[in-house]
Amino acid sequence: xxxxxxxxxxxxxxxxxxxxxxxxxxxxxxxxxxxxxxxxxxxxxxxxxxxxxxxxxxxxxxxxxxxxxxxxxxxxxxxxxxxxxxxxxxxxxxxxxxxxxxxxxxxxxxxxxxxxxxxxxxxxxxxxxxxxxxxxxxxxxxxxxxxxxxxxxxxxxxxxxxxxxxxxxxxxxxxxxxxxxxxxxxxxxxxxxxxxxxxxxxxxxxxxxxxxxxxxxxxxxxxxxxxxxxxxxxxxxxxxxxxxxxxxxxxxxxxxxxxxxxxxxxxxxxxxxxxxxxxxxxxxxxxxxxxxxxxxxxxxxxxxxxxxxxxxxxxxxxxxxxxxxxxxxxxxxxxxxxxxxxxxxxxxxxxxxxxxxxxxxxxxxxxxxxxxxxxxxxxxxxxxxxxxxxxxxxxxxxxxxxxxxxxxxxxxxxxxxxxxxxxxxxxxxxxxxxxxxxxxxxxxxxxxxxx
Amino acid sequence: xxxxxxxxxxxxxxxxxxxxxxxxxxxxxxxxxxxxxxxxxxxxxxxxxxxxxxxxxxxxxxxxxxxxxxxxxxxxxxxxxxxxxxxxxxxxxxxxxxxxxxxxxxxxxxxxxxxxxxxxxxxxxxxxxxxxxxxxxxxxxxxxxxxxxxxxxxxxxxxxxxxxxxxxxxxxxxxxxxxxxxxxxxxxxxxxxxxxxxxxxxxxxxxxxxxxxxxxxxxxxxxxxxxxxxxxxxxxxxxxxxxxxxxxxxxxxxxxxxxxxxxxxxxxxxxxxxxxxxxxxxxxxxxxxxxxxxxxxxxxxxxxxxxxxxxxxxxxxxxxxxxxxxxxxxxxxxxxxxxxxxxxxxxxxxxxxxxxxxxxxxxxxxxxxxxxxxxxxxxxxxxxxxxxxxxxxxxxxxxxxxxxxxxxxxxxxxxxxxxxxxxxxxxxxxxxxxxxxxxxxxxxxxxxxxx
Numbered sequence: 001x002x003x004x005x006x007x008x009x010x011x012x013x014x015x016x017x018x019x020x021x022x023x024x025x026x027x028x029x030x031x032x033x034x035x036x037x038x039x040x041x042x043x044x045x046x047x048x049x050x051x052x053x054x055x056x057x058x059x060x061x062x063x064x065x066x067x068x069x070x071x072x073x074x075x076x077x078x079x080x081x082x083x084x085x086x087x088x089x090x091x092x093x094x095x096x097x098x099x100x101x102x103x104x105x106x107x108x109x110x111x112x113x114x115x116x117x118x119x120x121x122x123x124x125x126x127x128x129x130x131x132x133x134x135x136x137x138x139x140x141x142x143x144x145x146x147x148x149x150x151x152x153x154x155x156x157x158x159x160x161x162x163x164x165x166x167x168x169x170x171x172x173x174x175x176x177x178x179x180x181x182x183x184x185x186x187x188x189x190x191x192x193x194x195x196x197x198x199x200x201x202x203x204x205x206x207x208x209x210x211x212x213x214x215x216x217x218x219x220x221x222x223x224x225x226x227x228x229x230x231x232x233x234x235x236x237x238x239x240x241x242x243x244x245x246x247x248x249x250x251x252x253x254x255x256x257x258x259x260x261x262x263x264x265x266x267x268x269x270x271x272x273x274x275x276x277x278x279x280x281x282x283x284x285x286x287x288x289x290x291x292x293x294x295x296x297x298x299x300x301x302x303x304x305x306x307x308x309x310x311x312x313x314x315x316x317x318x319x320x321x322x323x324x325x326x327x328x329x330x331x332x333x334x335x336x337x338x339x340x341x342x343x344x345x346x347x348x349x350x351x352x353x354x355x356x357x358x359x360x361x362x363x364x365x366x367x368x369x370x371x372x373x374x375x376x377x378x379x380x381x382x383x384x385x386x387x388x389x390x391x392x393x394x395x396x397x398x399x400x401x402x403x404x405x406x407x408x409x410x411x412x413x414x415x416x417x418x419x420x421x422x423x424x425x426x427x428x429x430x431x432x433x434x435x436x437x438x439x440x441x442x443x444x445x446x447x448x449x450x451x
Numbered sequence: 452x453x454x455x456x457x458x459x460x461x462x463x464x465x466x467x468x469x470x471x472x473x474x475x476x477x478x479x480x481x482x483x484x485x486x487x488x489x490x491x492x493x494x495x496x497x498x499x500x501x502x503x504x505x506x507x508x509x510x511x512x513x514x515x516x517x518x519x520x521x522x523x524x525x526x527x528x529x530x531x532x533x534x535x536x537x538x539x540x541x542x543x544x545x546x547x548x549x550x551x552x553x554x555x556x557x558x559x560x561x562x563x564x565x566x567x568x569x570x571x572x573x574x575x576x577x578x579x580x581x582x583x584x585x586x587x588x589x590x591x592x593x594x595x596x597x598x599x600x601x602x603x604x605x606x607x608x609x610x611x612x613x614x615x616x617x618x619x620x621x622x623x624x625x626x627x628x629x630x631x632x633x634x635x636x637x638x639x640x641x642x643x644x645x646x647x648x649x650x651x652x653x654x655x656x657x658x659x660x661x662x663x664x665x666x667x668x669x670x671x672x673x674x675x676x677x678x679x680x681x682x683x684x685x686x687x688x689x690x691x692x693x694x695x696x697x698x699x700x701x702x703x704x705x706x707x708x709x710x711x712x713x714x715x716x717x718x719x720x721x722x723x724x725x726x727x728x729x730x731x732x733x734x735x736x737x738x739x740x741x742x743x744x745x746x747x748x749x750x751x752x753x754x755x756x757x758x759x760x761x762x763x764x765x766x767x768x769x770x771x772x773x774x775x776x777x778x779x780x781x782x783x784x785x786x787x788x789x790x791x792x793x794x795x796x797x798x799x800x801x802x803x804x805x806x807x808x809x810x811x812x813x814x815x816x817x818x819x820x821x822x823x824x825x826x827x828x829x830x831x832x833x834x835x836x837x838x839x840x841x842x843x844x845x846x847x848x849x850x851x852x853x854x855x856x857x858x859x860x861x862x863x864x865x866x867x868x869x870x871x872x873x874x875x876x877x878x879x880x881x882x883x884x885x886x887x888x889x890x891x892x893x894x895x896x897x898x899x900x901x902x
Contacts, residue, residue, distance in 0.1 A: 023629040030627050033569045033659060035539065059558065061619065061655035062640055069637040075625065075659045078566035084535035085570050088486065105554070107510065107590040115529035118484045119536050138653035139558040168512065174526065176481050178474040181748050186520040189513055202589035204512035208484060208526045297632050 003418045006384055007269055007391030007433055009054040009096065009238070010045040014038075014076050016398030017275060018362035019304055020295030022072035026401025029072055035085060038077065041400055042086045045093055048407035049421050051432040052094030052125055053086065054218075054238070054393055055079040059103055059136040067303045080112050087120035094429030096125030096218055101158035102151050103131060103140045106199055109158075110165035114210045122211030122428035127218040127238065130155050152225035154198045159217065159233050161199050164192045166214055167442040168204030190442065212430050213438040222250065222340075231257035235435050236269040238393045240365045242341050243348075247272050247367070247388035269433055271391040272383070273366035276376055278405040285370045292397060293358045301357035308360065309342045313353060322346060322356045341365035362397050373409040380410075381419060454869045457835055458720055458842030458884055460505040460547065460689070461496040465489075465527050467849030468726060469813035470755055471746030473523035477852025480523055486536060489528065492851055493537045496544055499858035500872050502883040503545030503576055504537065505669075505689070505844055506530040510554055510587040518754045531563050538571035545880030547576030547669055552609035553602050554582060554591045557650055560609075561616035565661045573662030573879035578669040578689065581606050603676035608649045610668065610684050615643045617665055618893040619655030641893065664889040667880050673701065673791075682708035686886050687720040689844045691816045693792050694799075698723050698818070698839035720884055722842040723834070724817035727827055729856040736821045743848060744809045752808035759811065760793045764804060773797060773807045792816035813848050824860040831861075832870060 015022045015029045022029035031037035045053055057079050062068030079097035087095060095116065099109050109126075117124040130151035131137075137145040146154070173188035192203030219234040221227065230237050231254060241247035250272075255265045277292070279285030298318050306313045310327045324346040326339065342365060345351075351359065362368060369379045383389040396402030414420035426432050466473045466480045473480035482488035496504055508530050513519030530548035538546060546567065550560050560577075568575040581602035582588075588596040597605070621639035628634075643654030670685040672678065681688050682705060692698035701723075706716045728743070730736030749769050757764045761778045775797040777790065793816060796802075802810065813819060820830045834840040847853030865871035877883050 020632070022627075022634060023632055025629075029629060029634070032625075032627075035570045039539075058657070061657040062635065062637070066637065068640070069626075069635050070632050072627075072634045074640075074657050075620070075635070076657065077569065078562050078658070080532055081535040081563055081566040081570060084532040085539050088490075088536050088539045103556070104559075105591055108555075111529045112532055115532040118528065119486045119532060135653070138651075140556055141651040143651075169526070174483075175520075176473075176483075176523075178476075178478075178480060181471070181474055181521050181746070181751075183473060183480070183523045184513065184520050184526070186513070186517065189519070200589075200592040202586070206509070206512040206525050206527065207529065295632070300632075 005418070006380070006414065006420050007051045007271055008420065009052045009271060009391070009393040010048070010050045010403065011054040011056065011273065011393045011395045012041060012399065013056060013073060013395070014399060015072055016402060017364070017395040018292050018295075018397040019071075019300060020292055020297070020361065021398035021402070023295040024292065024398040024401060027398035028400060032072060032075060033077065038082060038086060039089045041403060042090050042093065044400060044403055044407055046090050048411045049424060050093055051391070052096045052429055053083070054096045054127065055082065055098060056127070057098035057100070057129070058133065059100060059131060059139055060133060067300060070297055070300045080116060083124070084116050084119055087116060087123065092123075092424040092427065094123045094125055094216070094432055095120055096127055096216070096429075098127040098129055100129050100131040100136070101155040102146055103136060106158050106161035106165065106201055107205070110162040110205055111207055113215045114166060114205065114207045117210035117212055117215050118207065122430070124210070124212065124215035125218050125236070125429050126215050127220065128155060128159060128234070129220065148223070149225060152229055156229055156233070157196045157198045161192070161194050161196070161201050163214055163441065164194055165201065165203055165205040166209055167440045168192050169209040170440055170443055171209050174208055209440065212428050213440070216429050216433060216435060227254060227257065230254065231263075232261050235267060236271055236433060239270065239272050240338065240341055241272045241367055241388075242344060242365055243367075244383060244386070244388055246344070247383060248386065251388050267435060269390045269435070271393050272389050273363070273395055274380070274392045275363035275366050275368045275395045275397065276406060276410065277362075277370040277397060278376055278402070278409055279372060280409065282372050282375060285372065289370055292362065296357065296361050298354070301361060302353060304361065305353065305357040308338060308364065309346075310339060316353055318354045319352050322351050322353050338365050363395065366395060373413045376410050377413040377417065377419070380414065381417065384419065456869070457831070457865065457871050458502045458722055459871065460503045460722060460842070460844035461499070461501045461854065462505040462507065462724065462844045462846045463492060463850065464507060464524060464846070465850060466523055467853060468815070468846040469743050469848040470751060471743055471748070471812065472849035472853070474746040475743065475849040475852060478849035479851060483523060483526060484528065489533060489537060490540045492854060493541050493544065495851060495854055495858055497541050499862045500875060501544055502842070503547045503880055504534070505547045505576075505578065506533065506549060507578070508549035508551070508580070509584065510551060510582060510590055511584060518751060521748055521751045531567060534575070535567050535570055538567060538574065543574075543875040543878065545574045545576055545667070545883055546571055547578050547667070547880075549578040549580055551580050551582040551587070552606040553597055554587060557609050557612035557616065557652055558656070561613040561656055562658055564666045565617060565656065565658045568661035568663055568666050569658065573881070575661070575663070575666035576669050576687070576880050577666050578671065579606060579610060579685070580671065599674070600676060603680055605649045607680055607684070608647045612643070612645050612647070612650050612652050614665055614892065615645055616652065616654055616656040617660055618891045619643050620660040621891055621894055622660050625659055660891065663879050663881050664891070667884060667886060678705060678708065681705065682714075683712050686718060687722055687884060690721065690723050691789065691792055692723045692818055692839075693795055693816055694818075695834060695837070695839055697795070698834060699837065702839050718886060720841045720886070722844050723840050724814070724846055725831070725843040726814035726817050726819045726846045726848065727857060727861065728813075728821040728848060729827055729853070729860050730823060731860065733823050733826060736823065740821055743813065747808065747812050749805070752812060753804060755812065756804065756808040759789060759815065760797075761790060767804055769805045770803050773802050773804050789816050814846065817846060824864045827861050828864040828868060828870070831865065832868065835870065
């Protein structure tokens with residue numbers, strides 16, 4: 001029997017996850033809105049046999065002008081349009097887009113994802129997020145961000161509607177018989193007639209069922225509500241775990257929650273984020289890290305840390321100890337889990353303000369690793385073998401350099417150990433991830449009634 | 452001085468505008484969800500030097516199962532994802548997507564169109580529609596379609612917000628100076644802070660101003676409200692005119708409305724839809740038409756006519772005279788103009804039910820022409836020279852055959868007459884259409900205040 005292998009996502013934040021990454025000599029910051037650059041990145045990830053490209057998203061522009069001027073991330077392609085374009089210049093790699101359930105309509109989301117799944121021959125994933133910032137609500141006519149609990153209830157209903165819309169077409173609904181003039185079998189295309197708390201959607205959808213049945217459902221939440229939603233409906237999770245212990249706890253907790261929804265552990269892939277600094281040697285990796293730390297302007301680092309922790313740091317010197325008194329996070333309506341991770345770091349380590357922001361300037365609370373290719377592979381292998389991960393969502397510090405390093409140095413090491421594929425064996429993202437193709441639930445329900 | 456030339460759009464309704472077009476031997480109906488087929492069509496249109504590909508849209512699936520089974524148009528790619536993909540396999544041709552202002556959010560629309568404009572190097576057009584069917588409302592939690600007048604008021608505000616969002620970035624807002632760490636000039640990225648009747652949107656957008664400033668604004672309305680909205684804010688209109696007289700009246704009326712908005716006639720391109728049946732000879736064109744008429748199942752033809760006219764035809768025989776008693780269209784909340792066109796046809800010609808549906812089965816109320824390449828060119832030239840059109844939106848009966856015919860037979864004839872370009876001279880859709888690049892209105896307003 002073949003050895004169990006990792007699944008890997010290439011998480012693109014253009015032009016890099018590190019706050020100062022865009023300033024790195026091997027970052028193409030000036031190409032942030034160049035399709036040719038996106039194509040180069042996608043083809044590099046495909047050369048590395050990644051399961052998927054993963055695109056995060058926020059529905060807001062640069063908020064604070066003093067800090068905003070130093071941040072590269074507030075001008076970027078919109079995920080569904082970008083992935084549609086990338087589908088034409090890649091052949092096998094999956095394409096995962098982040099789309100918010102708080103600020104979208106299920107009909108649009110179902111249709112667009114189905115459209116890209118058809119364009120790409122079944123390579124789409126949907127990273128389902130509820131959005132966490134008031135600034136996002138303000139772009140959609142909402143004075144306040146909907147409450148955390150409400151957002152998760154809406155997300156659950158949203159996903160139900162979207163899956164229902166995909167199921168309005170049976171897989172073999174299209175007949176396309178020129179002779180008889182029958183284009184589709186009308187009995188196999190049915191309205192949804194959904195009436196819920198948040199949504200009322202008649203259907204049917206105006207595109208055939210996606211090649212994958214449903215695009216792969218991905219989530220990232222680690223709050224209690226987020227975990228339950230993921231256990232119920234996600235097929236891959238991209239969690240922020242800062243330490244092995246956190247990751248193992250999360251892994252075991254999540255796999256344990258599946259049974260009550262009638263799901264098996266194999267149908268649920270846990271892929272924590274990992275932020276790797278890769279050198280040809282350990283020394284080179286250390287040098288890279290030092291260079292990146294230099295690239296973060298102190299005022300940017302302090303503002304970033306303040307934003308992630310919710311602590312006002314304006315009265316402190318940068319080399320003062322980090323004041324670990326967090327505001328009450330039960331009142332926080334944003335990403336609850338991120339604050340918990342920050343508390344964890346603060347509690348475990350005695351850091352100055354500068355040391356703290358340097359620690360999170362790339363990984364933002366995700367797992368951060370550094371070293372030679374074999375040292376990186378050792379750390380990934382440990383998490384993978386010891387019950388903390390089924391794979392990883394790789395967050396390159398800067399692009400294209402950080403991705404090239406991972407593909408050219410780390411992937412061959414993982415392949416040599418038998419931990420990662422050397423060729424794609426499947427054609428769809430589901431096949432890459434080892435997930436089965438979902439049955440049409442509407443048809444299943446009808447056949448249960450008829451039996 | 453160079454002779455005035457036509458602008459041409461290639462209006463793709465996959466796999467053809469004619470009701471029975473998908474059954475034609477030269478239609479690739481089985482490829483309705485094949486990207487390779489879309490690529491072939493787009494590249495053919497670009498070979499023909501069309502100004503743009505134009506994709507219509509409805510936000511609903513097949514409604515009536517008995518009729519729906521014969522219709523090809525209810526399973527298709529979603530426009531923004533399709534055009535994003537096509538941007539990568541074309542170089543010059545414009546890409547116009549239909550997006551509804553009734554069932555979308557301005558932030559999403561502004562962002563997606565900007566994203567495709569960046570992906571394509573400035574080739575995007577937005578066909579602004581208000582949507583006209585209750586079945587669309589039912590997919591978005593609305594029991595009834597918003598009233599015609601309200602839809603147009605909302606559309607006007609929607610466009611204002613979208614343009615405002617594009618203007619939140621000045622053209623030179625991105626600095627990207629690795630040395631100083633300044634990515635963007637914060638003074639050149641400002642919130643929108645829009646508060647209106649329909650929308651409240653803070654901004655800024657999260658993508659730089661589109662290469663074209665604004666994607667080209669296209670509309671199709673011919674009702675009074677539609678005409679005013681177009682005169683105020685559209686740069687190209689795609690109108691349904693069945694006869695030369697209608698078209699000339701429309702042309703003259705629309706060009707006349709521009710002055711009160713401070714606009715010049717050159718900044719407003721009138722491109723009526725035209726449905727061409729092209730043969731190498733007149734005889735061949737007649738044969739093609741006869742074949743297409745045979746391909747319409749009578750029950751489909753009757754249902755289609757009934758739908759477009761609002762008249763119940765169930766009590767009639769197919770060869771009975773068409774009963775020209777229309778319902779009161781002032782109560783109609785859908786496409787008002789379409790009903791008027793149908794009344795016009797009914798009033799001018801004594802048609803049986805069969806003859807009527809055969810007449811509109813392809814053009815759906817648009818201008819229908821037929822003949823050899825020189826006959827087709829004569830008719831287009833007449834409208835173009837006699838004050839009825841600046842160009843045309845070409846509606847091929849079936850795809851790819853009908854598009855190939857137009858590109859291989861008609862375009863060379865137009866080129867020979869000096870009526871159409873032989874090479875692209877511009878790079879953006881604006882340049883193809885001879886439209887200037889809009890200034891940033893926010894900056895303009897600020898400089899007016901400062902003066």
